[in-house]
Structures are given as structure tokens and as C-alpha cells.
Amino acid sequence: MTAARHVAALLGGEPAPEPHPAYCVRCKQPTHAPVPVGYIERASGPGWTQYACPSHAVEFGAGPTPEDELRTP
């Protein structure tokens, strides 16, 4: 089995869903791999999450969260 066929089999023959694009708060460029780096609170309504592209996310101190820890059963 070729790698391409293996991937197609894993995906069930359907194309992968397009990730939701977000704009990096640092370089203002759209990224398809946004990393949440902050949350802005607003008094007049719901806040919003700030995202950064992977290359800028490290500048915000983004790193593994407790949910990313590998757990052994």
C-alpha cells in the first residue's frame, strides 16, 4: 500500500476538513495552524481568543498545557 493510499484509507476517502483560519496577533497573517495565546475580556460582550501562528506562538510563552501531558494508563 502506498503512503497516499494509506492516508486515503485513514480519511475514509473524504477530504480533510479545512481548518478554521485565524490571524496571528504578531504578524497579522492568516494561519491555518493557530495557537491560542491569550484571551481578551470585554465589558460590553463576550471576549475573544487571540491566536498566533506556530512560529510566533513561542514568543507568547505558549507551551504544553496539563491537557497535553502524556498519561500512562
Ligand SMILES: [Zn+2]
Ligand atoms: Zn505570526
